[in-house]
Amino acid sequence: MLKISTAPHINSPQDTRSIMRDVIIALMPALAAALLFFGLSALVVVLTAVAGCVAFEYLVCRYILKIPPTTGDLSAVVTGLLLAYNLPSNMPVWMVLVGCFVAVVIAKTAFGGLGKNVFNPALVGRVFLFISFPVQMTSWPKPDFLNFLNADVETGATTLGILKHIDAESSATKLAGGLSDLPDYGQMFIGYTGGCIGEVSALALLLGFAWLLWRRIIGWHIPFYYLATVFIFTSVMWLHSGNIQVEPVTQLLSGGLLLGAIFMATDYVTTPMTRKGQIVFAVGCGILTVIIRRWSVYPEGVSFAILIMNAFVPIIDYFTVPRVFGTGRK
Amino acid sequence: MSNKKTFTMGGIHPDKHKITAEKPIEDAGLPEIVYIPVKQHIGSPAKILVAKGDKVRVGTLLADADGIVSADVHSSVSGEVLKVEEIEGEFGYLEQMITIKVEGDEWEASIDRSPDIIREINASPEEIIAKIREAGIVGMGGAGYPTPVKTTIPAGKKVDCLIVNGIECEPYLTADDRLMVEKAEQIIIGAKILNKALGIQNAVIAVDENKPAAIEALRNITRSYVGVNVQVMKTKYPQGAEKQLIEAVTGREVPSGKLPADVGCIVQNVGTVNAVYEAVQKNKPLFERVVTVSGDAAETPSNFLVRIGTPASFLINKVHGSPDKIGKIIFGGPMMGTSAVNINAPITKLSSGILLFKDDISFKPEETVCIRCGKCVEACPVGLMPFAIAAQVRDGDYHEMKKLHVLDCIECGSCAYICPARIPLLDYCKLGKYELKKSK
Numbered sequence: 163m164l165k166i167s168t169a170p171h172i173n174s175p176q177d178t179r180s181i182m183r184d185v186i187i188a189l190m191p192a193l194a195a196a197l198l199f200f201g202l203s204a205l206v207v208v209l210t211a212v213a214g215c216v217a218f219e220y221l222v223c224r225y226i227l228k229i230p231p232t233t234g235d236l237s238a239v240v241t242g243l244l245l246a247y248n249l250p251s252n253m254p255v256w257m258v259l260v261g262c263f264v265a266v267v268i269a270k271t272a273f274g275g276l277g278k279n280v281f282n283p284a285l286v287g288r289v290f291l292f293i294s295f296p297v298q299m300t301s302w303p304k305p306d307f308l309n310f311l312n313a314d315v316e317t318g319a320t321t322l323g324i325l326k327h328i329d330a331e332s333s334a335t336k337l338a339g340g341l342s343d344l345p346d347y348g349q350m351f352i353g354y355t356g357g358c359i360g361e362v363s364a365l366a367l368l369l370g371f372a373w374l375l376w377r378r379i380i381g382w383h384i385p386f387y388y389l390a391t392v393f394i395f396t397s398v399m400w401l402h403s404g405n406i407q408v409e410p411v412t413q414l415l416s417g418g419l420l421l422g423a424i425f426m427a428t429d430y431v432t433t434p435m436t437r438k439g440q441i442v443f444a445v446g447c448g449i450l451t452v453i454i455r456r457w458s459v460y461p462e463g464v465s466f467a468i469l470i471m472n473a474f475v476p477i478i479d480y481f482t483v484p485r486v487f488g489t490g491r492k
Numbered sequence: 493m494s495n496k497k498t499f500t501m502g503g504i505h506p507d508k509h510k511i512t513a514e515k516p517i518e519d520a521g522l523p524e525i526v527y528i529p530v531k532q533h534i535g536s537p538a539k540i541l542v543a544k545g546d547k548v549r550v551g552t553l554l555a556d557a558d559g560i561v562s563a564d565v566h567s568s569v570s571g572e573v574l575k576v577e578e579i580e581g582e583f584g585y586l587e588q589m590i591t592i593k594v595e596g597d598e599w600e601a602s603i604d605r606s607p608d609i610i611r612e613i614n615a616s617p618e619e620i621i622a623k624i625r626e627a628g629i630v631g632m633g634g635a636g637y638p639t640p641v642k643t644t645i646p647a648g649k650k651v652d653c654l655i656v657n658g659i660e661c662e663p664y665l666t667a668d669d670r671l672m673v674e675k676a677e678q679i680i681i682g683a684k685i686l687n688k689a690l691g692i693q694n695a696v697i698a699v700d701e702n703k704p705a706a707i708e709a710l711r712n713i714t715r716s717y718v719g720v721n722v723q724v725m726k727t728k729y730p731q732g733a734e735k736q737l738i739e740a741v742t743g744r745e746v747p748s749g750k751l752p753a754d755v756g757c758i759v760q761n762v763g764t765v766n767a768v769y770e771a772v773q774k775n776k777p778l779f780e781r782v783v784t785v786s787g788d789a790a791e792t793p794s795n796f797l798v799r800i801g802t803p804a805s806f807l808i809n810k811v812h813g814s815p816d817k818i819g820k821i822i823f824g825g826p827m828m829g830t831s832a833v834n835i836n837a838p839i840t841k842l843s844s845g846i847l848l849f850k851d852d853i854s855f856k857p858e859e860t861v862c863i864r865c866g867k868c869v870e871a872c873p874v875g876l877m878p879f880a881i882a883a884q885v886r887d888g889d890y891h892e893m894k895k896l897h898v899l900d901c902i903e904c905g906s907c908a909y910i911c912p913a914r915i916p917l918l919d920y921c922k923l924g925k926y927e928l929k930k931s932k
């Protein structure tokens with residue numbers, strides 16, 4: 163019996179699941195870096211988050227929506243990884259699970275599941291935890307190379323936290339003291355610095371970026387325009403004021419900027435459809451990130467910046483409809 | 493003109509699978525029976541001139557064009573007309589066909605069967621168009637638009653460029669490629685003939701860079717012909733689509749809803765141009781064409797010269813495709829072709845390929861939810877938003893659909909090919925177009 167079907171009869175090898183698999187692979191270098199610097203406790207948080215997100219999605223599909231579980235598309239695994247990467251490595255397990263619940267059940271399935279959610283689920287989960295448990299969310303274990311069991315690890319501030327602190331006290335002596343706590347560029351680049359699990363190593367994140375580009379999962383546009391905006395904006399302020407707080411290279415390498423720009427501002431579902439729209443989105447994220455970092459009470463603004471821009475996606479999409487062939491060139 | 497060109501918007505790069513590119517065109521030989529449809533073109537069916545029991549020869553006129561937008565149909569074999577009635581075509585629909593029992597290979601005396609290439613073009617423009625009409629030539633790239641109509645420039649329009657389409661951007665197909673390698677000079681003379689009919693000086697043969705043998709063969713000969721040039725193109729699908737090709741070659745954009753002649757261009761497929769040469773210089777009607785028979789269920793994939801009306805099953809036997817292994821048979825290419833239900837359906841003037849796929853890759857993947865990846869938007873060569881069209885068609889909102897320019901969709905399938913959620917976007921576009929046209 164011959165099969166019949168409509169054209170096209172071939173498909174690109176990429177499907178939703180394979181894309182998610184590639185994103186997971188791209189996130190692995192950052193996991194390796196986290197293990198080196200934060201030890202096994204980072205792994206505990208990561209595994210909890212992944213298991214939590216997958217389990218919540220499975221349960222919601224099975225018992226509430228009564229549809230075949232969608233966990234096979236691996237998107238819940240990506241959400242779990244990203245959520246964990248945005249948490250400190252000493253986060254209590256039960257709090258991680260609360261984050262998973264908010265990310266998957268409230269930010270994703272309640273909106274209609276993959277493809278319908280307006281906000282990046284992992285970021286919603288993170289921000290919820292940040293607001294609910296501010297103390298745990300802002301005490302980061304200091305990196306301790308190869309101390310896998312995390313014996314006697316102190317907690318300390320992130321680079322951006324130190325900078326914010328300097329600003330708040332702003333007396334010359336304290337300033338000098340604070341500055342010596344700052345990691346140098348090399349440390350920030352490989353990730354020997356305090357921070358959330360997956361955000362510290364620029365090197366690892368850039369490796370992931372290279373993988374995503376090579377596998378054609380994302381274009382270079384969003385990360386590039388996001389980072390370029392932050393760099394230019396902070397450079398202008400830095401040259402103008404000489405304020406160490408906005409020193410552009412530190413701004414690029416610190417906090418969750420690279421993680422956000424490469425992995426979260428590029429989430430298909432919550433970002434614009436067209437190249438043009440994506441550039442607008444990325445520039446918006448960059449501007450908001452710097453504004454929040456510089457003028458708000460929070461040291462870090464990547465999560466908020468991306469979430470705010472998520473809300474603008476429908477408007478951006480509306481104004482960046484591509485020009486139809488044969489309807490007049492601009 | 494040495495720099496490679498391509499179209500600006502969208503496009504995809506599917507795996508080429510041009511496994512038959514090196515296989516010379518082989519004469520498929522004569523089947524026992526042929527089924528010749530009287531409508532192998534866009535327009536009205538031709539009027540049937542023969543009846544059961546009539547003896548015909550190769551090249552005998554079987555049916556006469558009915559009006560301007562129609563085309564003559566000739567016999568491809570010599571033998572006896574068995575019946576003239578409706579028979580199941582490739583998609584299972586009944587089509588009017590003339591069934592001929594093959595008894596031999598006697599050609600009409602008027603056809604010049606010598607192998608000599610005739611370079612001198614003696615026919616006047618009017619005679620050229622008349623000969624094209626008498627030979628029943630239609631656009632052989634798949635559009636099936638009667639060629640005489642396309643060669644007559646509408647009043648008030650000025651055409652300055654003939655583009656010969658040697659792109660063949662569909663995976664697997666190599667029929668045009670082989671034709672350019674083996675009939676390079678005939679194609680170039682055919683282009684000169686069309687130029688004469690159109691009253692213009694320039695023709696560009698556009699060939700994708702993945703066909704080096706064809707490019708070399710054509711270039712060797714264009715040296716001795718003024719006004720015919722080869723333009724090498726950067727490979728991208730759907731470069732062979734008429735409007736995309738014009739934009740790629742000339743930079744001119746055919747306005748939405750307009751014709752190529754509106755920007756001064758005429759596009760003809762290489763197969764058509766070869767048929768024009770044969771009609772005008774050799775008096776040979778269009779009754780055979782090159783067909784690629786390929787796919788992973790074909791043991792010996794090949795390019796064949798096939799008489800129109802030959803049943804697909806005859807060609808499938810020739811490539812040793814075993815019927816139990818074949819899951820799907822496609823007429824045309826894998827991007828735009830249609831899967832056949834009838835294994836005995838005949839080759840027509842438009843059949844560029846027969847593809848045989850094994851059972852295990854013949855399924856249609858399961859549709860999942862749109863993940864808003866934007867890949868369909870990026871791939872669309874027309875700048876449409878296929879995901880949005882799909883959503884509107886699902887909602888039945890035809891007013892919105894019009895705003896989305898669904899009528900400009902060229903049905904290339906790039907969006908559906910690229911979609912990671914495997915949403916049948918092309919089906920939605922076709923359905924949208926159909927409903928929109930109906931509601932007018």
Ligand code: SF4
Nearest residue numbers: 872901902904905907
């Ligand atoms: S089939 Fe239509 S909508 Fe889809 S890519 Fe081709 S032209 Fe665009």
Ligand code: SF4
Nearest residue numbers: 862863865866868911
């Ligand atoms: S390619 Fe498919 S999944 Fe991606 S936006 Fe288009 S319809 Fe949605």
